[in-house]
Every structure is written in structure tokens, then in C-alpha cells.
Amino acid sequence: MSSFPSSRGRPRDPRSHEAIISAATELVIEVGYAATSIGAVAARAGVGKDTVYRRWRGKPELVFEAVFTTTDHVPAPDTGTLAGDLTALLRSLVEEFHAPAAAAALPGLLADFAADPVLKARIRSQFLAPSKERLLIVFERAVARGEIAAGTPVDLVLDTLAGAVFFHVGLVGEHLDRQLAGWLAAAIAKGIEIR
Amino acid sequence: MSSFPSSRGRPRDPRSHEAIISAATELVIEVGYAATSIGAVAARAGVGKDTVYRRWRGKPELVFEAVFTTTDHVPAPDTGTLAGDLTALLRSLVEEFHAPAAAAALPGLLADFAADPVLKARIRSQFLAPSKERLLIVFERAVARGEIAAGTPVDLVLDTLAGAVFFHVGLVGEHLDRQLAGWLAAAIAKGIEIR
Amino acid sequence: MSSFPSSRGRPRDPRSHEAIISAATELVIEVGYAATSIGAVAARAGVGKDTVYRRWRGKPELVFEAVFTTTDHVPAPDTGTLAGDLTALLRSLVEEFHAPAAAAALPGLLADFAADPVLKARIRSQFLAPSKERLLIVFERAVARGEIAAGTPVDLVLDTLAGAVFFHVGLVGEHLDRQLAGWLAAAIAKGIEIR
């Protein structure tokens, strides 16, 4: 993947990278995804437009990195029951989608990704990957406990969870339904449990 | 709402309306939502831009009407069981979201609606309303049959169903999972049934 | 040629035309030809860039029109002698090239015209045409008076006069040599006279 940086020439200034990411995050929060332009990001970061385009192919990639980076190394929950694990999982999903920058960026971001075949492939492989990994572990434990069958379709469940949270958080209410995570976890858990 | 047309002067040509809707639908299918511009729609419809703006406030409203019009007057399914009704409901939802124009327009459309507070309010009240109505009827019957409790939160269920279908159809696979409707209906039905 | 304006649609606002021409003239004088950008002209004229590009293909055409418009309808001089006519002709040529906007624009303008084959053809046909016309009349009278031969090559004389003035005014001294017109007219007149 990494197409080695080759070390020839002046290396890229990591402070530019940071400044751009910060500027992008702030602008998305302040004016929204659609009104955030590469030019404005560059200006706020005190950087030339080329310096942005040198690192990211366009707005979707830039905002994606700016908004979804803290996502990662959360361990899979282990509460002893499927419902408990799903609740924990959903809570972190809600939290992630509800963060100011994420909530402002998500709909536009997904639209731009969906419109481009190249980017579309990354939704699953990058955007949903960490969640899928945790969900897989949760499912393995649930199978071991005999709560669910071995063949339960992880991707469908993940689409359901993420889609539900996205719709509820991103497209609907001003006010987030606080019971969302609990109710949805309970319903899905019960829905896919054996018997 | 309708700010009546006041009847003085030349009446609006209904053929313009049709031609614009058709042009918009075609363009969304051919070049996608983002690349569909009002100017291009007007040109293809053989119409001035003002004639478009006189009838719709902008691209989101126009495309929404162009893409989601046949939705409406389908009666609520009545198969005798909650799972059956949900399956039927989901099948029509999948069909609706999977139609060429809808699949192409949905992500961008939702992004534009979500970005505008005024439009955002219409997602529930217009976009989801027909589905909600049918779901309510299905739930009433299920309550009457004793399958589910009276207080089951319709909106959350609807977000879950629509979100799942949207994610799966609009953002993910080229190839739609044919089992989606059946599996999801079964899981949700079981998840919200009493006991 | 004229590809008739067809009268359909909103006609071009002549005030925009004027404002752009004025802004271009001012900018050329203030910052020079090279530093005059279409964007800056549009901004100063209070006009969108498209409005400029709709009327002119680029900077050379725009500045040419801005700087050389008052050139035209001066009648050919008729002093009774070739030397006198040439002096008058050269005086107006010097005046024309020495005007603030013209002096600032000429070198860059000729460079841009010379670099483009399409524009290059216009140097003779538009830029030099009015002078050539007057020179032709002057020569006809001189032939009638028997001062010069009938076949005297007008184009070469014109290149010589214009080239000399351009070099002297545009490329050389801050301070224009006041005797230029008189001396050059005398030399050329004597040089091409019979005997």
C-alpha cells in the first residue's frame, strides 16, 4: 500500500498536515460539510491549496480523515450477554456519529463516497471495518455461549445497526433519543437469538 | 402552504412540469445526483431555468419529487402475521430504494435535506410518512393479535428498517442481498414480539 | 461575420462593457500589463469573471480594445508635402503609443499577440490598419505630386515607422525624444523620394 516516501526532496511538514486537519474539522462544524471548501480549509490552515491536494484527493477523503480518526482502538465490549455487548457497541457508535464534526459531515460524506465507485468501496473496508471487527468478536462469544447460531450474517446486522443510528442521529431529530442504543440492542439481540 | 397562483395572466403549462420531472429523472440516472444541475435539467426539458425555480425551490425538492412519486397509495399489507407484514413492507421499501433513479439520488438527496434545517424537517413528514402510515396499521393489527405490546416505538422501528435498507442498498454492495427483506423482517419481528 | 445577436434572452448590459474597459485601462496604468489579471479587472468593474470572458477571449483582446479605441477616425494629414504629412502622421503615432495605458500595455500586448497565430494575424489587420489607410492616402497624394514612385512599399514603410516609434517609446527611454517625429519623417521622406 504505502508507496514508499522515497525520502528524496524536502519532506512533508507534519505541521501542515495537522493544521489542515484542524481547519477542516472546525469548518465542518461551523459551516457544514457542503459549505466547507478546500480553499477555505487551506486559507484557515495558513497553507496553499496545493499542499492540501498533495495529501488528499479531494474533500471527501480529507474530511473523512479529519472526522474519523479517534475511532479506532476501542476493544470489543464483553459484558457477558449479547444484549449487553450490543448495547455497549451501539453506545459507542452513537457517540461516534453524534460528535459535532461527525454529525455535520456524515450525510454529505456518505453521499460523496457513494457517488464515486472508488470511494464507495472504502465505506465497508475503512469506515465500517473497526465496528465490524468488534461485532465479530461479540458474535463469536455469543456463539460460544449458545446465544446465537454460528451463521448469523454479521454484515446485515452491521448495516442494520449503523443504518439505524445514521438515520436517527444524522437525518432526524435535533434531539437524540437517549433510549436508542438500549432499545435497539435489545430488539436486535432478541431478534437474532436462538429460539 | 400553496400560495395560490392568483389566476391572473398566462396559466402555467402543465407539460413543462412533466418535461422537467422526466429530464431530472433521466439525468439523475445518467450522471448521478451531484452532477445533475438545474441548468442541465432545464436545457434537456427545453425550458428556461426560471420555469424550474418557479415550481421548486432547488435541486433537492425537484429531485425528490421526480424520484419519489409512485410511492404513495400502496395499501398496508395484511398477511396475518407481523413477520409477514414486515416482509411485505420491507420488500416494497427495498424496491423503492433500489429503483435506478432512487438509488442514484438517495445519498445526495438525504445529504442536502439534512444540511438544511427547513428541508430536514420534511424527511420525517414527507419522505418517511407513507411508510410510517403503513407501519402503524401493521402494528395496530399486531397489537390486536397480541403479537406486540401497545407502546412499541414506531419511529425507532422505522428508522431501523429504513436505515438498514438505505445503508445496504445505497451505500454498500453493487449486488443487493436478496434475503435482506426476509431476514430483517424476521429479526425485527422476533425482536419486538412479546416474549 | 457578425453572427447576429439574435435578440433572444437578456441583452448584454452596456454598462458592464464600459466598466470593464475602464477597469482594465486603469489597472494597466497602475500595475502594468503583466500584473493585470482578468480577476482583478472583473473585481474592480464590479462584475463576475464570466461577464468578462463572455465578451473577450482573454486578456490580450480585452486590453487591446481598452487601450486602442480612440485611434480611429482621424483624417489623413494633408500639408502639401510628403515630409509634412509624414511628420503629422508620426506625431499622432507617437501620441498614440505614448499615452499612459498604451505605453504600459504595448510591449506585453504585442508579445501575447505574436505568441498566438490567430491573434498575430490581427496585428496587421486591426492594429496597423488605420495607420496604413492614412499612409496610403498620403502616398497617393505624394505620387500625384511626383514626390515618390508609384510602387513604394507601404507595408515596409509602415513597419519602419511603427517599429521605430515602438522601440523608442515602449522599450527605451523614460524621456521621449521630442525630435523623433520630425527627424524620422524627414529621413524617411528623403529616403523614399525620387532622386
Place this chain on the structure above:
Amino acid sequence: MSSFPSSRGRPRDPRSHEAIISAATELVIEVGYAATSIGAVAARAGVGKDTVYRRWRGKPELVFEAVFTTTDHVPAPDTGTLAGDLTALLRSLVEEFHAPAAAAALPGLLADFAADPVLKARIRSQFLAPSKERLLIVFERAVARGEIAAGTPVDLVLDTLAGAVFFHVGLVGEHLDRQLAGWLAAAIAKGIEIR
């Protein structure tokens, strides 16, 4: 002038100098003066941009040196008559201006020089100096022969000759008028001769 190189450190590689000059000449011929960029010259020469900027202040200086170097040590013609000498002088001037790189570079080069007060001063002192020197010698001989008066203004004659050739060669015809040198020399000679 030369701001001596102080001898410490690695000396400049003379092959870089040559490579840059060659690359500049080629590019000017191939794509023209305006489209010749320092970056492209450096790339073609296999050299870093700084290596160019270390030796020349910018494109005008570089291209000037690249295009006008063979100009110099031609001796002043001595045919026995002013008209003959001027013809020879003009022939070499035409040849110089008509060379591929010179013809391509001259208009833009003069424009850039004229736009910068510092460079503008060099037009006379460097670009025209060799020609002026030869013209002075020619004039001295003509004065000695009694052909012209002692005070004949060399600079004006030089402007006239150079301007005429520049206009004719650089700005006008594809096809150079072969009689240019002869006709112009004859006219000017006759024009400035005594009686």
C-alpha cells in the same frame, strides 16, 4: 559586477550551465517563450530549480542569455559605401532576429524587459550595444567619406533599424520579405545622406 564566488565550497558545475542553456533554447523553440517555465527548463536539463535561480534572476535573464550569445564578435562591415554597410548590418540583424529561438523569444523577452525598470535599462546597454558599436564605426567611415554629417543621431537610426526588423520579423509575416534589408538600407542611407 560579478560578486566573486569566494572560492570556498564546491564550485558550480559548468555542465549544469550548458544543460540549462540548451534546455531553455529548445523549450523556447518548441513551446514558445510564454509557455517556457523555469520548472520545465530545470526538469529538461536534469537540474533542480535552485540551480537555475542560483545563476539567473528569472526567465527573462535566462532566455536572453540562451538566445543572444552568438551575437557578438562580428566585425563592422566595410563595403566602401554607407548603403552597402547598412545592408550588411541589416542582413546580420535580420539573421539574428530570424533565428528560431530568437524569433520565438523576442516579443515576450522585450515585454518582460520593458516591464521591469531594472531590466529595461539593459535593452540599450546589452541587447543593442553590439549593433550600436558596429553602426558607430560604419558612421565614422561614412562621415570620413563625406556621405553623412557628423552629428547624425546613431540612437535614432538604430531604433529605426532594429524597430523595423523587429516589427517585420517578430510580429508580422510568416514569410519574411527578402528585400527588407536591401530596401531599408537604401532608404535610410539616402534619407540621412548629405544633400
Place this chain on the structure above:
DNA sequence: CCTTAACCGAGACGGTACGTCGAGTCTTCAA
């Protein structure tokens, strides 16, 4: 012989301008 300083290639840097396009409004003539 080993520092020191200028050179070198590569390429990132902050800027500025390019010419095109879409948004939404305005202005004309004609129906």
C-alpha cells in the same frame, strides 16, 4: 585528513491566477 561551505537533485511550501462551471436572480421579447 577532516572540517566547512557551497553546490546539487528533488520536491514541499505559501501564493496567485487561470478558465470553467453551477447557483439563483434578473431582464428582455413573445405569447
Place this chain on the structure above:
DNA sequence: TTGAAGACTCGACGTACCGTCTCGGTTAAGG
């Protein structure tokens, strides 16, 4: 008043070049 046409202001797009800077790495002369 509607309608087609198209001009209007505005602002973003992604690219190219400017001239400077910062890397790692030569290549000499001077101590």
C-alpha cells in the same frame, strides 16, 4: 403572468507556475 433565452454576480473548482525553503548528499578548498 408565464415562458424561453440568456446575461448577471458570486464563489468554488482543480491545475500550473512562481520563487523560496528544506531535505540528504556531493565535492572541493582550507585549516
